Amino acid sequence: MFEIDRFFDGMELNAYEYFGSHRSDRGVVFRLWAPHAYKVEVIGSFNDWKEPLVMAKTDYRGVWSLEVEGMDLIYSYRYRIYKDEDTYQERIDPYANYAEKRPSTASCMYDLDYYRFNDDDYMQKRTFSYDAPMSIYEVHINGFDNDQKELNTYRHLKETLIPYVLKNGFTHIELMPVFEHPFDGSWGYQSTGFFAATSRYGTPYDLMDFINECHLNGIGVILDVVYAHFVKDDYGLVNFDFEPLYEYGEEHLMKSEWGSYYFNLNSKPVISFLMSSANFYLEKYHFDGLRFDAVSHFIYHKGNRDLGDNIEGLSFVKRMNYHLKKLHQSVMLIAEDSTDYPNVTKETNWGGLGFDYKWDLGWMNDTLKYYKMDHEYRKYHHNLINFSMAYFYNEKFILPFSHDEVVHSKGTIVDKMFGTYEEKFRLCRNLFVYMFTHPGKKLNFMGNEFAMFREFDEKKELDWFMLKYPLHDSFLRFFRDLNLIYQNHPAFYKGDYDYHTFHWIDADNNAQSIYSYYRKDEKECFVVILNMMPIAYEEFEIGVPFGGTYVEIMNSEKDIYSGCNMCNFTPLKAKRKKKHGFKNSLNIRLAPFAGIIFKTNLRKNSKEGFI
Numbered sequence: 104m105f106e107i108d109r110f111f112d113g114m115e116l117n118a119y120e121y122f123g124s125h126r127s128d129r130g131v132v133f134r135l136w137a138p139h140a141y142k143v144e145v146i147g148s149f150n151d152w153k154e155p156l157v158m159a160k161t162d163y164r165g166v167w168s169l170e171v172e173g174m175d176l177i178y179s180y181r182y183r184i185y186k187d188e189d190t191y192q193e194r195i196d197p198y199a200n201y202a203e204k205r206p207s208t209a210s211c212m213y214d215l216d217y218y219r220f221n222d223d224d225y226m227q228k229r230t231f232s233y234d235a236p237m238s239i240y241e242v243h244i245n246g247f248d249n250d251q252k253e254l255n256t257y258r259h260l261k262e263t264l265i266p267y268v269l270k271n272g273f274t275h276i277e278l279m280p281v282f283e284h285p286f287d288g289s290w291g292y293q294s295t296g297f298f299a300a301t302s303r304y305g306t307p308y309d310l311m312d313f314i315n316e317c318h319l320n321g322i323g324v325i326l327d328v329v330y331a332h333f334v335k336d337d338y339g340l341v342n343f344d345f346e347p348l349y350e351y352g353e354e355h356l357m358k359s360e361w362g363s364y365y366f367n368l369n370s371k372p373v374i375s376f377l378m379s380s381a382n383f384y385l386e387k388y389h390f391d392g393l394r395f396d397a398v399s400h401f402i403y404h405k406g407n408r409d410l411g412d413n414i415e416g417l418s419f420v421k422r423m424n425y426h427l428k429k430l431h432q433s434v435m436l437i438a439e440d441s442t443d444y445p446n447v448t449k450e451t452n453w454g455g456l457g458f459d460y461k462w463d464l465g466w467m468n469d470t471l472k473y474y475k476m477d478h479e480y481r482k483y484h485h486n487l488i489n490f491s492m493a494y495f496y497n498e499k500f501i502l503p504f505s506h507d508e509v510v511h512s513k514g515t516i517v518d519k520m521f522g523t524y525e526e527k528f529r530l531c532r533n534l535f536v537y538m539f540t541h542p543g544k545k546l547n548f549m550g551n552e553f554a555m556f557r558e559f560d561e562k563k564e565l566d567w568f569m570l571k572y573p574l575h576d577s578f579l580r581f582f583r584d585l586n587l588i589y590q591n592h593p594a595f596y597k598g599d600y601d602y603h604t605f606h607w608i609d610a611d612n613n614a615q616s617i618y619s620y621y622r623k624d625e626k627e628c629f630v631v632i633l634n635m636m637p638i639a640y641e642e643f644e645i646g647v648p649f650g651g652t653y654v655e656i657m658n659s660e661k662d663i664y665s666g667c668n669m670c671n672f673t674p675l676k677a678k679r680k681k682k683h684g685f686k687n688s689l690n691i692r693l694a695p696f697a698g699i700i701f702k703t704n705l706r707k708n709s710k711e712g713f714i
Contacts, residue, residue, distance in 0.1 A: 111164055113371030116426055118379035119298050123198030124180065124212045131174040131212065133158065135196065136372060137344040138165025140184045145169055146193070147180030147209070155183055165344075176212035179203055181338075186345040195295060195338055197349075197376065202283045202295075204302040208338045211302075215387050218311045222318035222389060229323065229391055229433045231459050232274075233499070236596040237544035238586050239325065240273040240552075241505055243290060244281070244304050247549055249564045257309035261316050268322055271552060271579070272586025275323040277394060279506065281310065282329065285336050287561055290506070291327070292396060293334035293363050297380040300388070307388075314389050325392035325435065326384055330377045331400045331416075332363040340364075349373055360405065368401075368415035378423045385431050392435030393427075395420075395458075399442045408442065417456070424457030435459045437501065448499040463500035463543060466491045471508065474534055475519050478616070478636055485613035488537075488633075492610075495542055496602050502538055503546040509559050517554040517578075526637070528554060528574050529666065529696040532581055532659035533633060536698025539585045540622060540631045542599045553579040574665050581664040588657055588700070594624040608646055609683050617693075619645055619683075623705070629656075630701040632693065639669060640693040646683030648711045649703055652676055653689055657700040669694035675701070686712035 109115040122134045133145050135158065144155035149171075158167040185191040195202065199210035220226075248263045249255040268276060280291030283299040291301070300310045314324050333340050333349065340349040341364055350364040351357045359365050367373050384390050399406040401416030424436055438447050438458040443465075449455025473487040509515045520527040520534070531554055538545060550565050553575045557566055569575040589595045598604040608619035608630065616635040621628055628649055634640075647653065652674045660666030675689050682688035693699070 107162065107166070110375045111372055113374035113422070114426075115375040116378045116382040116430065118375050119198055119200075119383045123196055123200065123298070124176070124210075126176055126214055127170055130170060130172040131176060132168065132170040133180075133196075134161075135167045135182055136165055137167060137182075137184055137348070139344040139346040139348065140165070140167065141187050142185040142191075143167040144183040144185075144191075145171075145180055146183050147178050149174060149178040149180070176214045179209040179211045181209050184344050190345075192345070193338065194343060197297065197340060197343070199296060199299050201307060202299045202302055205285055205287075208285070208295075208336075210296075210299070213307055215307055215311075218308045220311065220315050220318075220389055222315050225318035225321065226389065226433075231433065231435055232323075232544065233459075233600065234593075234597045236274050236590045237323075237501075238273050238539075238589060239275040239277050239501070239544070239546040240268055240271075241277045241279070241546055241548045243279045243506065243549070243559070243561055245287075246559060246561050246563065247565060248567070254303050255564075257305040257313045261313045265313075265316055265320055265322065269320055271583045272590060273322075274590065275325055275391070276317060277325040277392075277546065278327065280327045280329055280396075285334060289334070290561055292329050293332075293361065294329055295334055295336060295339040297330075297333075297376070298383055311388055318389065323391040324389075325394055325437065326388075326390045327394045327396060328381060328384070329396045330366065330380070331397040332359045332361065332365050334363050349376070356404075359400070365400070368413075368419045374419055374422065377419070378426060381423060381427055382430060385427070385434055390434075392437055392459075394437040394439060396439050398438040398440035398447070398458075399444075402440070402442055402444045406441075420456050421451045425451045428457065438462065440464070445497070459499065460501045460544065461498045462503045462505075462546075463491070463495075463498075464503070465494075466500070466541075466543075467503055467508065470534070470537070471516075471519055473635075474530055475521055477521055481616045481635055482613045485611070485616065488618055488635075489607070489610040491541070492605065492607070496600065499600050500543040501546055502541060502543045504538070504548060504551055505546060506548045506559055509548055509550065509555075512558070515555055515558060516551050518556050522637075525574075526696070528578060529660070532578070532664060532666070533635070533696050533698040535582060535585055536631070536657065536659050536700065537618075537633055539589045540595065540620075540629070540700060542605050542622075544596075544599065545589070552582040577663060577665040581659065584657065592627060592629065592702075594622045594627050594629055597624055606648065608648075608685070617643075621648055623648070626705055628703050628705055630689075630703075632691070632697070632699045632701075634693050634695065634697045637695040639695050640691075643691050643693040644682055645689050645691060646681070646685035647677050647687050647689050647701075647703075648685055648713075649705060649709055650677045650679070650687045650712065651703045651706075651709075653701040653703045655699060656702045657698070658694070659698040660694040660696070666697075667694050669697070671699070671701075677703075681714055684714050686714055 201213035282294035283296030404410035
């Protein structure tokens with residue numbers, strides 16, 4: 104329940120229930136916060152934009168209200184905010200639930216309460232996924248699958264994206280921002296409407312129905328949210344009532360590196376606005392998680408460590424995460440943070456920032472740097488791969504190959520790989536074996552799963568025609584098989600953040616550029632070998648932690664994946680021979696660039712055979 108004093112104390116998460124346009128017993132009520140305004144009017148399609156309706160100031164702190172009897176929630180409108188008797192500007196409603204489709208800019212009345220979710224079973228069972236598989240498919244709505252004639256829609260995704268995600272083994276969908284925004288090319292990261300799901304792709308009910316259908320199919324849905332800054336278009340939040348209101352007043356604090364404006368996190372009503380936006384999408388749309396963009400800018404001023412800690416930003420993040428967790432205990436709060444600031448995923452009660460997960464951008468950068476490298480130089484940079492486990496347990500990490508890695512002339516994931524055309528595919532398969540067997544949840548941007556070569560373009564759908572070519576079609580099969588192996592074997596996700604479940608076998612073989620490690624739970628052990636060089640071994644000896652029989656369940660060089668088919672086709676019995684600090688060893692075939700997973704079942708009395 105909304106409380107006006109909590110709003111002005113920066114403690115309110117339900118401001119959307121009060122501000123904006125809402126159905127009342129007698130019609131429609133409008134409420135707006137504009138403390139510097141001389142006068143405020145509402146103008147709209149209800150009277151052909153001709154006769155503005157004057158609002159009354161109902162709170163000395165700058166709240167304006169108007170109830171219009173007999174009006175229905177079917178109109179578009181703007182606020183006309185006056186600086187003096189004659190000078191005014193027209194603005195959107197910051198709390199509007201809907202907006203006209205761009206390039207039009209007016210706010211729209213919309214009653215969200217008619218839609219009825221039927222996902223109670225899913226909502227009651229959902230968890231943080233700490234001990235559950237989480238393979239996230241990051242999606243730009245218009246870029247997934249459309250006919251090029253018009254924008255994609257939430258309804259279209261319901262028919263196409265959900266079956267695709269299910270078929271290929273993903274557990275979650277992450278939507279790039281759906282906040283209303285003026286420019287398609289911003290991908291939603293420069294927004295105007297922080298309570299309005301963009302009308303580009305349909306109505307709020309269409310989005311609700313998409314999320315509901317995801318839940319009925321067991322798919323979680325995460326939303327990218329942008330609370331560090333907002334777009335500078337003059338019909339939006341900038342100088343909203345002729346004074347800086349949502350942004351800082353000081354020039355050096357106001358403008359961001361993206362040409363947008365930072366939210367004033369020293370303003371308590373602005374804090375309530377942002378916390379209410381986050382709560383709104385969790386409460387009204389049933390999103391299962393929020394991925395917070397540009398968290399480094401909350402940690403440091405302008406994201407720059409040299410400018411010092413952003414005290415207001417850190418306080419805001421802790422406050423928001425604490426209160427969101429009280430309201431939504433099973434929701435995931437995820438930080439996109441490029442800093443090494445400590446305790447990002449530690450609870451606020453214990454001095455942390457209160458996120459559940461953090462993107463491991465260090466892992467992403469080191470890994471791609473290594474795979475881009477000429478084979479001959481890898482032995483000198485061996486630590487780029489083994490370094491991640493030196494810090495992994497400091498936070499709860501997600502391993503991301505996101506949209507940021509396939510835009511702005513960086514090249515797509517497969518195109519980053521060093522070597523010939525065929526070698527790029529071989530290395531990319533190796534890369535994903537590494538990703539899916541490394542501790543931590545997984546995130547991939549759409550197109551990664553079939554090794555798309557063209558960089559992301561919001562105006563175009565994915566290059567589905569590439570699946571006519573064997574290398575791409577077999578890559579999709581490989582990726583699907585990896586997802587299914589990951590989902591069906593708890594050793595790869597249960598205890599992700601418990602250091603007892605991962606062990607290096609040989610982290611230091613830089614001479615051959617081969618890595619080996621194992622993952623285990625109480626029932627199974629999986630040995631992983633990654634050959635980073637174009638060199639084959641008919642016999643390669645590796646120490647193993649347990650005796651028994653080992654079966655190859657994944658080889659990135661299988662012929663069904665367009666590989667050379669140099670595999671271990673029969674089960675291998677571990678020999679009682681010391682190797683790599685273990686009492687047992689295997690002798691395997693190892694193809695060039697192969698990523699291999701062996702499995703052995705553990706008996707109740709199985710003990711790790713360290714020397």
